[in-house]
Amino acid sequence: QSALTQPASVSGSPGQSITISCTGTSSDIGGYNYVSWYQQHPGQAPKLMIYEVSNRPSGVSDRFSGSKSGNTASLTISGLQAEDEADYYCSSYRNSITLVVFGGGTKLTVL
Amino acid sequence: EVQLVDSGGGLVQPGGSLRLSCAASGFTISNYDMHWVRQTTGKGLEWVSGMDTAGGTYYPGSVQGRFTFSREIAKNSLYLQMNSLRVGDTAVYYCVRAKAGSHYYDYWGQGTLVTVSS
Numbered sequence: 001q002s003a004l005t006q007p008a009s010v011s012g013s014p015g016q017s018i019t020i021s022c023t024g025t026s027s028d029i030g031g032y033n034y035v036s037w038y039q040q041h042p043g044q045a046p047k048l049m050i051y052e053v054s055n056r057p058s059g060v061s062d063r064f065s066g067s068k069s070g071n072t073a074s075l076t077i078s079g080l081q082a083e084d085e086a087d088y089y090c091s092s093y094r095n096s097i098t099l100v101v102f103g104g105g106t107k108l109t110v111l
Numbered sequence: 112e113v114q115l116v117d118s119g120g121g122l123v124q125p126g127g128s129l130r131l132s133c134a135a136s137g138f139t140i141s142n143y144d145m146h147w148v149r150q151t152t153g154k155g156l157e158w159v160s161g162m163d164t165a166g167g168t169y170y171p172g173s174v175q176g177r178f179t180f181s182r183e184i185a186k187n188s189l190y191l192q193m194n195s196l197r198v199g200d201t202a203v204y205y206c207v208r209a210k211a212g213s214h215y216y217d218y219w220g221q222g223t224l225v226t227v228s229s
Contacts, residue, residue, distance in 0.1 A: 045219035045220065046216075051213075051217075091156070098171055099158050099169060100214055
């Protein structure tokens with residue numbers, strides 16, 4: 001199983017908002033502001049959507065936002081669109097040996 | 112345009128070796144931290160090695176002593192030598208870029224599939 005815990009699936013209708021949670025420990029998510037989120041469409045490589053908890057790379061829609069509270073990070077997608085249907089993975093820095101750990105991924109279905 | 116092109120994957124028997132390559136363009140690899148991340152169907156994403164701008168390398172315990180990360184700056188290319196391969200190493204391997212000192216991956220290669228099976 002993965003180091004960080006995500007729900008296996010979430011769904012929403014076009015125009016709605018959804019939130020994907022990512023739960024870790026005080027050794028990773030809770031200890032650092034180094035949470036990232038990646039979007040992966042079938043057959044493609046992951047794409048960075050959020051870094052350092054709440055920052056968006058250039059070119060990523062402002063419909064995507066990130067936050068953190070304690071040992072849990074969240075990705076919120078507002079105004080759902082069909083193209084948002086994908087797998088989403090969270091990651092966090094853990095330590096200088098393990099470096100980065102990932103969540104098991106959440107499949108987002110746009111109904 | 113930043114681009115990472117992964118290659119070298121294939122089918123190998125348990126105990127065998129394979130060398131992956133990553134050709135980078137649009138930036139200089141020695142100005143960034145570079146990593147390899149693998150993705151399996153069952154275990155999801157896993158960081159498997161990293162190299163900082165000075166050329167220092169880092170590995171998790173699962174591959175320490177079996178995998179070696181190297182680079183050839185003149186060719187702007189990176190390599191992952193994988194020895195003593197196990198069935199559990201079967202995955203798609205991605206070369207990824209990170210800004211120096213950061214812990215997020217802003218560019219990914221297209222991935223190369225490594226299958227370890229008898």
